[in-house]
Amino acid sequence: MHRWLLLAYPRDYRRARGAEILETVRDVGAAHRRTRVAANLVRHGLRARLGRPASRSVVAWAAVFAMACGLFAASFGTWLAWLGSRPLDHRDLAAVVGQLYPDRQISHLDQDNPPAVFLIYGHPLDKDFLSELLLGDGAEYALAELTASFDQAPAAGLTELRQRLDKAGWERSAPVYTNAYDCVADSPGCDPASIPSDITVYAERDDHILTVELNADGSMGLTLSRATPGTAYPAGLLAFALGTVGGWMVFGWASRRTEGRRPVVQAPVKFLYGVAMLFWTAPILLGVPLMLTHHLNEPHPRWHVPWEWLGQPTLSLPFLLGTVLLLLALGLAALPHRRPAGPTLAGASEPAV
Known part of the structure; x- marks a missing residue:
């Protein structure tokens, strides 16, 4: 099972440290609960995907992006379930x-x-x-x-x-x-x-x-x-989980691709990401309180669909603009560059399990 959990780590890290991590897990496995060891493997693996071991804010920015991706994915999954009603x-x-x-x-x-x-x-x-x-x-x-x-x-x-x-x-x-x-x-x-x-x-x-x-x-x-179809609930939960994990992976890939790059690449990527998150999250921060107040003030036989809680599609133009900016940021991150002989991930401190 632990070998499969190594998929939480980026590929370069698994190649450089995979055998060492598994050996450490075998050594401490008898003294710690399997669930605790597995949780630590996943937690440190997801952190390693972000690179930038000295940065603290990168985790917060990744969480914001992953959560937003999860919410929008849940809305899309629920929408598909509605279309099948x-x-x-x-x-x-x-x-x-x-x-x-x-x-x-x-x-x-x-x-x-x-x-x-x-x-x-x-x-x-x-x-x-x-x-x-x-x-x-x-x-x-x-x-x-x-x-x-x-x-x-x-x-x-x-x-x-x-x-x-x-x-x-x-x-x-x-x-x-x-x-x-x-x-x-x-x-x-x-x-x-x-x-x-x-x-x-x-x-x-x-x-x-x-x-x-x-x-x-x-x-x-x-x-x-x-009425809300029964399939909307599992579809929304599954889409939320996939969207959150996928958002974390995409952010981690872009973070590692831009780590150590020249400011001429890093600065535009950070700027594009920041503006895109403003366009994505502002409708959510505006829509959720308004919708919650609306639901509390009058009875509803059916809850409003998830995307309306996120300010969509009323504020779909900011969402679309944010998506375009994110694609531009990913395009900049994907530009080829030369890496140093010792990749940052391989040189990061060994995660505790």
Whole structure:
């Protein structure tokens, strides 16, 4: 097993010190737990991948890059899982409406299936909508829904709705009350207590989520959408693990490639990396608190998809610019150069196990 764990070390290091490390592990193996020895091998191997043994900040910068890669990879993995989910069918919405309100005349009912799992302005994302996505309208890229509405809600609206949802086997949430309109506080004629309320009820059954809105004007709307597919969770976790490890490896490769290089190479790489991390992490630092506050302030039958927590695709342009800068930094790191006879990694102090 320990031989496989040596893969945590870069190839040059394994060639120079692999046999010595394994011999040390055999000598101390009887006196230490196998898990502790294995953990130390991996920890020191990952550190060796970064090179620059005298640097402390390199570990922090590598962790930032690896974590960002893991989060974006998790979002991509979850997105792929969503694309494999069962598409919405307008017949399901018709069946739901017919089951809940067979005695009422409906005013609107979607008759077509959504063309994709995620839509932007009602259309699948393609080259015609890339400009909207990149230039501030990324929030319009959202999960497809089917809608229906009644011009007039039943007289016993909320009470009757609860009864019908329970009878149809829907698991419903507590109703959410919101003001139908707002007025400026302390202004003449503004009485918050007199503002009518819109009522929203969320219900879930199988892989469907039903949102029912009882509006203050007497109308009622129903929205049918998909619940989060079960495959999204393992797909996101697996992608996060692969993205984090992959990010650490890529950062380590670039770090070792630029170690000991002339300032004319090192300085641009560091600058490009720093600006790219600003473009990558600023949307995350902005999006996570806002999304967390949003979730805590109102109930959600389905959590927002992971990329929205990272400020995507609303801030997809900074992410794209950061990616371009990182590719430029990797290109500079890949430029050929002559190494000294004794590589830094081989000359580094022996890691403890």
